[in-house]
Amino acid sequence: MGKRPLLVIALIVLILIVAWLRHPAQEGSVSRTALILGTLVEITAYGDDQDLLDSAVTGAFAEMQRLEKLLSTHLPDSEISRLNTSSGPLELTGETRALISRGEEIARLSDGAFEMGLGGVKALWQIESDQPRIPTDAELHLALIGLGPGDIVIQGSLVSRRSSEVQVDLGGIAKGYAADRALEVLKDAGVASATINAGGDIALIGTHSGKPWRIGIQHPRHQDQILVTLEVTDQAVVTSGDYERFFEREGVRYHHIFDPSTGHPARLCQSVTIVANDAETADGLATATFVMGPELGLALLEGLPDVEGLIVTADGQLLKSSGLPWRD
């Protein structure tokens, strides 16, 4: 070896380095999927200890299922379902009250564009059923009575609705909150790299093999295309769009994100993506911004710390906040 020319040794080392770099790091992972809160949730945890990952992912799903029992409107015994059928104040857990309070905060920030009392309006449209319909103006007028910031009243441990028409539906914030809680379970278990994808609401721990996570954003009008890719670490990314749940009548698309001022689907955006430090905030702000529209929505996002956004306007223009982690 001592007589081997230095160049030959250097070449060997170079070839091996190139081969090593070309191969992505293959660390262990555990990935599982389940239907929770009416959506598909995929949790993937990365690391070397398979038993730890497995147990952490199991715990994370258990946490989301626990929250589903509290917050779902599809389960008749959930706290939210009981609130919707209660004629007076109802004692709710501190966790549900805290989530409602944070929802009310987003409602106030967005001048009512984010609204947690739209359950009655959603029921009229039946968008997720096999017979969606366009409600009459009279029906919508009735369903909107009493709605607006402060329509869910919290007094101590008691929660009540301002009017019986306020049907609480935490769909605009519960998925994000559940993803955040599941993320905490993973972190507490010692997981340093993980992703939770709850129907497109994405919460992230750490990095992917030392690099930022690359989050592709769905093009709102071309299902097989990516609009942009964002590079994100330790944050959440949530997209709300008019293309996920909708029906069409006479060429008009009726989707599931309603404007609380009219009871009709909001019309100013095709999609809104929010990057924030937690999925709950990103979830609520994505809906709020979608309803507010590009101009007011972008102004709201620019005024909030640690929040960035990407808006596709109704006519397909792409707008972004100043600090969006864009990857060209």
Place this chain on the structure above:
Amino acid sequence: MAGLRALGSWWKKLPVIDRLILTCTCLIAFGSFGLFVNLQTGQRVSVYSGSELIYNVPLDEDSLLEVRGPLGVTVVKVENHSVRILSSPCPNKTCVRSGAVEHVHDLIACLPNHVFVKIEGEENHERGYDLLSR
């Protein structure tokens, strides 16, 4: 061209054993790329009804799978190294309109019929993103 000629001349001057070592190193390095590509083709399609795994089949073998959910039978087709939902008893057919997917971690879901289809295996780092937000 001059560079190539110099390289050829340098190669000829190398002892046979050095040429052998360099050739073997190249073969091992590039061979390992091939091994990695082969690992990629080990991807499988998992089809679930609720939380129950019903099928786990190779992505590179064509197949037609029927899975029963609360609304009826959803038909899943694996073809040309991709998978899609061919038919579904759900009202909106969003799952059918989703089209085909082909990358690891890609999902197609029929929420009304509680059926979902997932591609599992070694991650494909070439698709340009790790997760899709929609």
